Amino acid sequence: MRKTVYLFSDGELSRKDDTLAFKTAEGRRFIPVEDTGEIMIYGEVNFNKRLLELLAKKEIILHYFNYYGYYTGSFYPREHLNSGYMILKQSEHYLDETKRYRIALELLTGAGKNIRQVMKYYISRGKPLEESLKSIEKLLDSMSASKGISALMALEGKIRDYYYQVFDDIIDNEGFIFDKRTRRPPQNTLNTLISFGNSLMYTICLSEIYNTHLDPRIGYLHTTNFRRFSLNLDLAEIFKPVIIDRLIFSLLGRKMISAKDFEQASQGIMMKEKAKKTFVAELDAKLKATINHRPIGRSVSYRRLIRLEAYKLEKHLMGEKDYKAFVAQW
Numbered sequence: 001m002r003k004t005v006y007l008f009s010d011g012e013l014s015r016k017d018d019t020l021a022f023k024t025a026e027g028r029r030f031i032p033v034e035d036t037g038e039i040m041i042y043g044e045v046n047f048n049k050r051l052l053e054l055l056a057k058k059e060i061i062l063h064y065f066n067y068y069g070y071y072t073g074s075f076y077p078r079e080h081l082n083s084g085y086m087i088l089k090q091s092e093h094y095l096d097e098t099k100r101y102r103i104a105l106e107l108l109t110g111a112g113k114n115i116r117q118v119m120k121y122y123i124s125r126g127k128p129l130e131e132s133l134k135s136i137e138k139l140l141d142s143m144s145a146s147k148g149i150s151a152l153m154a155l156e157g158k159i160r161d162y163y164y165q166v167f168d169d170i171i172d173n174e175g176f177i178f179d180k181r182t183r184r185p186p187q188n189t190l191n192t193l194i195s196f197g198n199s200l201m202y203t204i205c206l207s208e209i210y211n212t213h214l215d216p217r218i219g220y221l222h223t224t225n226f227r228r229f230s231l232n233l234d235l236a237e238i239f240k241p242v243i244i245d246r247l248i249f250s251l252l253g254r255k256m257i258s259a260k261d262f263e264q265a266s267q268g269i270m271m272k273e274k275a276k277k278t279f280v281a282e283l284d285a286k287l288k289a290t291i292n293h294r295p296i297g298r299s300v301s302y303r304r305l306i307r308l309e310a311y312k313l314e315k316h317l318m319g320e321k322d323y324k325a326f327v328a329q330w
Contacts, residue, residue, distance in 0.1 A: 001288075001303065004204075006280050008273055010044040015054045016288030033058045038207045040200075056214060058140065061210055063203040068185065069268045071199040074206065076216075083213050088319040090218040095146035103220040103316070103323060104149045108156045111237040112140045112324020115163050117328045118241045122170050122249075129166045136162050149221070156237075163241075171252050175259030178189045185268025189259055193251075193268045196276070198236070200283060205232035205306055212310040235309055243302055247286055251279065294329065298308070 007013070011024035020031035022045075024093035033054065041064040052075060055062055081165065093099040100310075112147045119133045139159050144154050160181075167178040167190065176190040187193040209232055210218045219230030221237065261275035271279070287303040309326055316323035 001301070002035050004284060005031055005036055005039045005178075006042065006277075007039065007045055008031060008042045008277060011046075013039075013045050013047045013051060015050045018054070020051070020054070033060060035128070036060055038063060038203075040063065040203065040280070061207050063206075065199065068265065068267065069196050069199070069276055071203055074203070076206075076210065086213040086314065086317065087215050087218070090215055093317055094218055094220060094224060100220050101149060102154075103313070104152055105144065105146075106323050106325050107221055107234050107237055108152050109140065109143055110135065110145065110327055111241065112156065112159050113256055113325075113327045114238060114241040117161060117330070118139065118245060119163070119166065120164075121246075121330065127166070127169050129169060132162045132166050135314075148263055149238075170249055170254050173252055176252055182268075184269075185265075187268055189262045189269055192242070192262060193248050193257070196271060196279060197248060197283070198240060200280070201236045201244050204287070204303070205235045208303070208306040209235070209310050212227075213314055214310055225243075235306060235313075238309065238325050239302075239306060243283075243286060247283055251282060256282070290329075291330070 007022060009022075009024040009026070011022055014021050016030065019033050020036070022029055022031060036058075038061045039055075041062065045064075052062075054060075055075060056077040059077055061077065064072050064074070066072050069134070093103060116133065116136055116323050119129050119136070123129050123133065136159050139155055139162075143152065143155050146155055164178055164181055169189070171178075176193075177188065178190050179188060181194075182188070182191045183195055186195045197326075204231055206216055214231060216229040216231045218224050219232075219234045222230040222233040224230050256278055261272050262269050263272060288301055289304075290299040292299050293300045293305070293308075296308075305326055308314075312321070314325050315321045
């Protein structure tokens with residue numbers, strides 16, 4: 001599997017023959033293109049058309065993030081696997097309310113069950129989360145009876161409210177109090193971590209969709225519109241609890257990130273560069289870690305799970321096999 005390259009320094013990213021060169025105040029380093037799948041840019045980085053031509057040729061996606069570390073946009077090379085047939089199937093399932101609801105229900109059910117699995121994991125380690133878990137299980141049981149996608153989303157919002165309420169019990173760190181979910185900008189250290197991690201999850205899902213026949217502009221939970229990709233947001237809902245949230249709990253539990261790694265900025269709280277580098281290094285390790293995947297009878301990486309999720313959705317759209325969202329079994 002090809003690597004993710006993270007660029008935090010300011011500099012210039014250029015084409016050097018058939019490879020990449022990143023020049024900063026500290027010097028120049030080369031980035032081999034053959035084993036690079038995506039580049040995440042956090043610093044102020046200049047590049048030109050020649051570079052984009054090479055990225056397109058080598059099918060390398062470039063994601064860029066703003067000063068605060070949140071996703072801004074992507075250079076998404078010409079879709080090399082997209083097919084007119086699949087776009088028609090995606091559109092058909094989006095425009096047919098019953099078909100769209102079926103996919104949306106499974107996506108949100110999978111997300112809710114993964115939240116439940118995370119809570120069960122910490123209950124087994126002595127955290128007092130039982131009452132909140134009971135409330136979430138009741139909401140999960142009622143999800144299939146909801147009328148329409150808006151009602152589904154409202155139920156999912158209630159599940160997340162109960163879930164976020166137990167973050168303080170799981171983390172047990174006065175430097176990271178949840179209070180309430182805040183975004184754009186996040187207003188405390190924990191919300192900053194969540195937003196930073198979720199932003200990465202969205203881009204990773206986008207990169208994995210690129211390697212399938214699916215068009216990321218057609219999603220089923222998040223409304224398809226003129227402004228953005230949406231299918232990657234859909235798939236991210238399934239994986240945020242088991243990848244991003246678990247990673248945050250682990251980083252704080254092992255004291256790899258502390259309250260000193262944040263600073264007040266003009267638009268809320270932001271992570272310092274050291275904390276960002278720690279986060280992406282641990283996320284990279286998490287994505288490479290493997291678990292036993294029972295349906296296919298072998299171990300796969302967490303990153304591969306995301307690709308497999310997209311493949312399952314393809315099969316559903318083509319009428320080969322009903323889509324069932326991934327649910328963690330640990």
